[in-house]
Amino acid sequence: MTRRRPGKLGWTVIAIAFLALIGFALWRWAVAAGSSGTLDWIDARFARDRAAELVATSGDEPASELWVPEGEPPPGGFPLIVFSHGGGWHSGSPSDYRFVARTFADKGYAAALIGYRLVPEGRYPAMLEDSAAALRWVRDAAERENVDADSMILVGHSAGAYNVLMLGLEPRWLEAAGVPPDTIAGVVSMAGPADFFPFDKESSINAFGHVADGRITQPIRFARADAPPLLLQHGTADTVVRPYNSRNLAQAMQAAGGEAELVEYDGMSHAGLVMGLSRPFAQGGRVLDPILAFAREALSERTASANNSSVPVQRESR
Template sequence: MTTLKTTLLGLAAAGIVLGALAACSPLGALNALSPGKSLRTSAGVPYGASPRHKLDIYTPEQSVANAPVIVFFMGGNWVKGERGDYAFVGRALAARGYVVVIPDYRLYPEVTYPDFLDDSAGAVAWTAREISRFGGDPSRLYVMGHSAGAYNAAMVALDPRYLAKFGMRASALRGLIGLAGPYDFLPIHNPTTKPVFDFPNTPPASQPIHHVSKAAPPALLIAANDDDLVNARRNTGALANKLRAKGVTVQEVYFDGVSHTTLVASLAAPLRSLAPTLDVIDTFVGSDAGRNPGSGTAAAAR
């Protein structure tokens, strides 16, 4: 009875929050309602020459040393998005003891594929070089993203050419975390996406699923069963199967009750009753991407 009451209260709270999101900027509302404003933040740190080559760094409230690091790439179909919109992601993960880096990257029409992947790799390489100054451990570096950002994260993790441009090996990554990512989306049907990838001249090499090898890092792939924008089985399921076929450790998770967009929103404190997305990520990183499954989560160590 207590569990049922808790569930109903959580759903009611989620309904109130979702109503508020509909009335104003959804991501802005999530940021306003998310705790963690007291977390230490370094905003607008440059990692390259472009005005879009800036990143925000979220660190735990208490001083940390050698904490795992998560670089999070935002979604937006490669045509929109601002790093500040995802403060709720940085706060949620930093509250679990991680150092979180959220970069901007250049968008269409300023650039097309693969320029935003070069930006993403540049942000990761900068993090590997500099994050120790912010309490992060570069030897425990994860790439993560939602939607288009999950694509960016997957390409950086799976295609070694991008990090190699910055003198870094993909093997330096400790893990890949993808939320509702498009990993195999040819032919392109979305009219907004077509010019980003010069469709119908899009090369097969643009698809993460074609870069799977036994050298890939362990992966946590999360999707919504009711995703009506990115087919979960074709993308998340197929990538997970190819990784397993190469002997790569994969955790594949599907949630009911969330959509393509509310999957990432469930990281925000007001919407965590929708799905245990944050806990699943915490367990993955806290167990060293499954290498130490008995070690527990970072949260349990606090």
């Protein structure tokens, strides 16, 4: 019996599959090793329909960045998403997450990648003070770049999700930085630590272990009815930040009369969630699409409320 060798098309398919497998393995290694720059390099090799342009960089270190989509802004300016990176409060840099800016710019959003001091200098509350100060810089830069920073969507992954949750739930950080808390239209927590006291991991001990009463550092403590709406995304296979963090916060928000939507991803890991914001591992928009839908609803309701402030706006039931 003669075996038929693959034709030219067959070899092409095999080569593409092999390269995809290598790329996926490299991506997973890079995330696990904390090499976000490698992730960004891989993502940059993939074309998008709409490019992103870096228009402003803060003078602080690590520097925050503001990116806008190419082309003319819509009336009122580009809508704004602010992203805070993960890394256990001890690693990471905004510039390593430019794939996030490219992804949102492709969808018509300006994206700010904000930085904060890392442990040991960045122990609580430094990461929150820095994040709030970065939002103040974003607002100043946005005025010059046709970006609407009066209604921001905050997005964060892991430690960065903790940062944005606290900015949204505990108003004092923004107030101290001169940022009106009502400019936060919504908060997206991607695998965010929200209920992790007592501290039992090196990263949380190093960042929060010096606080006399660690309970004051927990986002769940600040669940309230008048908080910005929350979107809580979590993978069920996350062993870095356990899913109960998002589940518990969702329950606390709902019990307080606030708004929180919980989206769980069966079998998804901690790294897999942020991979969903990349072009090569978008998984058909499985992670990105809920964020875009949440942002559209939150921003449209903010606009409707501003246009007719005397008429209460009923949010769509979640």
